[in-house]
Structures are given as C-alpha cells and as structure tokens.
Amino acid sequence: MTKAKKPTPKKLCIKLVHSAIGYSEEHKATLRALGLRRINQSVVQVDTPALQGMLRKVSHLVHVEEQVD
Numbered sequence: 001m002t003k004a005k006k007p008t009p010k011k012l013c014i015k016l017v018h019s020a021i022g023y024s025e026e027h028k029a030t031l032r033a034l035g036l037r038r039i040n041q042s043v044v045q046v047d048t049p050a051l052q053g054m055l056r057k058v059s060h061l062v063h064v065e066e067q068v069d
Contacts, residue, residue: 010047011067018061030058
C-alpha cells in the first residue's frame with residue numbers, strides 16, 4: 001500500500017512597499033503580525049484563509065507574489 005502524497009502548501013512572498021505612517025493602528029498591527037517591520041523587507045508565509053484576510057486589509061501597503069520552489 002502506497003502513501004498518498006500530501007500537496008505542498010502554497011507559499012507567498014510578501015514585501016512591504018509603502019510606509020504605514022499615517023495609517024491606523026490596526027494596519028500597523030497587521031503588518032507586525034505578518035512579520036514586516038521595514039520598507040522593502042520580505043517574508044515568506046504559507047497561504048491560509050487568515051493570511052488572505054490580513055493581506056486584504058493591508059493590500060495598499062504590500063506586494064504579494066507566489067513563491068516558486
């Protein structure tokens with residue numbers, strides 16, 4: 001009996017491209033939760049529904065690309 005391969009989770013590369021100065025504390029907290037602290041900083045996160053909601057909230061501040069393995 002062979003084991004079924006689990007699909008690898010999709011990963012997203014998220015880059016902070018605009019400053020959060022002048023935006024609400026909620027937006028700043030969301031950026032911190034994503035792991036972004038400085039402009040041009042990038043992080044790689046696994047794509048989940050929670051992550052999608054966070055990205056929708058700060059879509060005007062970040063650039064998102066699907067990471068190619």
